[in-house]
Amino acid sequence: MRNYLEFEKGLADIEGKAAELRALARSDPQMDVEAEAEALDARARKLLEELYSDLSAWRKCQVARHPERPHALDVIQTLFTEFTPLAGDRNFAEDLAIVGGLARFRDQPVVVLGHEKGADTKSRLERNFGMARPEGYRKAVRLMDLADRFGLPVITLVDTAGAYPGKGAEERGQAEAIARSTEKCLSIGVPLVSVIIGEGGSGGAVALAAGDRVAMLEHSVYSVISPEGCASILWKDAEKMREAAEALRLTAQDLKKLGVIDRIIPEPLGGAHRDREAAIAAIGEAIGQMLDELSGQPADALRQARRRKYLEMGRKGLH
CATH class of the missing domain: 4.10.860 (DNA Excision Repair, Uvrb; Chain A)
Structure with missing residues (x-):
């Protein structure tokens, strides 16, 4: 049903x-x-x-959160071959909210990482609904280091309401882990392409999405805070989330105008959840095109271009 x-x-x-x-x-x-x-x-x-x-911004939020949208593991299992998951941060624990490992994309060796929300109640609880703890981001840093060492492109699939804000996560250095992951995205000397496939929430998303190329599915969202959280802070009323969603300019269309993202990936009519195979195929085409654009560039050129990209971000579309 x-x-x-x-x-x-x-x-x-x-x-x-x-x-x-x-x-x-x-x-x-x-x-x-x-x-x-x-x-x-x-x-x-x-x-x-x-x-x-x-669709209004709030309705796009609803579509982006649809439980039947393709998740990171769906994309990985469909588009990648020889996927070998790697676990643990070599410090504290394994975090199932972030999946990653070695794989081949169209026969090219890569490292792939993504937030995984889970497909049913049991897996959603195990994966903490895609909200990573510090060890998840430290695992991401470890895998990006591995990619940099062996010259492998990195592909990230972003889908999280945000990093987990619990007491234990804060005690183990959540903010520092997110900052380190973001820093690693910006400093590696290999191509890094990111796709927002559902929700791109706050620093928990940026920690995997500070790439050379960033794409968003047509009805995905990407923002510094959720509409509900924004409404609670600004108006002391979470029910004003519709107004907050509009003010946040969190849609793919808004963010493309602002220069925050590089491309929008069309979704099937009715959203990615209505035709998952077509949506995943479109993601694959976008990843392939973005990797082709970055192919053959030396490490220093990649770093310099990435630095310019983020220093200039936000200027486009403001005047």
């Missing part, structure tokens, strides 16, 4: 009626309902096109 979002209620009703008609026809072969069901399909598609033609 499809998981519908709040603003898709009318769509759910129409698609539900079409499904009921077809279920009746299967139970009674004498019933001829296909023409009526197809008419409902056409109405549903038209409504879907209308809904997704001009």
Whole structure:
């Protein structure tokens, strides 16, 4: 059964009626309902096109958080071969909120890293809903060091509401771990391409996303704070998250205008969760193009260009 979002209620009703008609026809072969069901399909598609033609920032947040969107492991298992996961920060523990390891992308050896939210209740709890602790970011630093040492491009898949803010994480140096990971992104001498596939929340996202090239799926979001958190701070009312979402300019379209990201990856009609295979294929095409753009560049040139990119960030689109 499809998981519908709040603003898709009318769509759910129409698609539900079409499904009921077809279920009746299967139970009674004498019933001829296909023409009526197809008419409902056409109405549903038209409504879907209308809904997704001009999504508000808050609705994009809802789409970006959809539990059926492709997650990092879905992308890795589909686009990468010979994936060998590497675990632990060699200091405290393994953090399942960040997955990573050695793999091949289109036969090219790479290091791939990503936030993993989990696919069901058990795995979401195990992976802390993609909110990494310090050891997750220290693992990321370890793997980026490995990539730098062996000249392997790094690919990161970002999907987190933010780094875990719990007491234990803060005691173990959460802020320092995020800063070290961000610093490592900026200092390695190999290509680093990042894709925001769902939520890009705060420093927990930037720690994996300070790359040479940054792409976002069309309906993903990337911001310094969640709309709910922003509304709670500014208006003392989390229910003002819609206004906060607009003010934060967190959509891919806003961030492309500002020069924060380099490209937008189109999603299938109705969002990546409606056609996961097509969405993952589009991610693969974007990764391939970004790696091609960076291919053959010496380490110093990569570092200098990356430094310029982030020093100039935010100027574009402000005037």
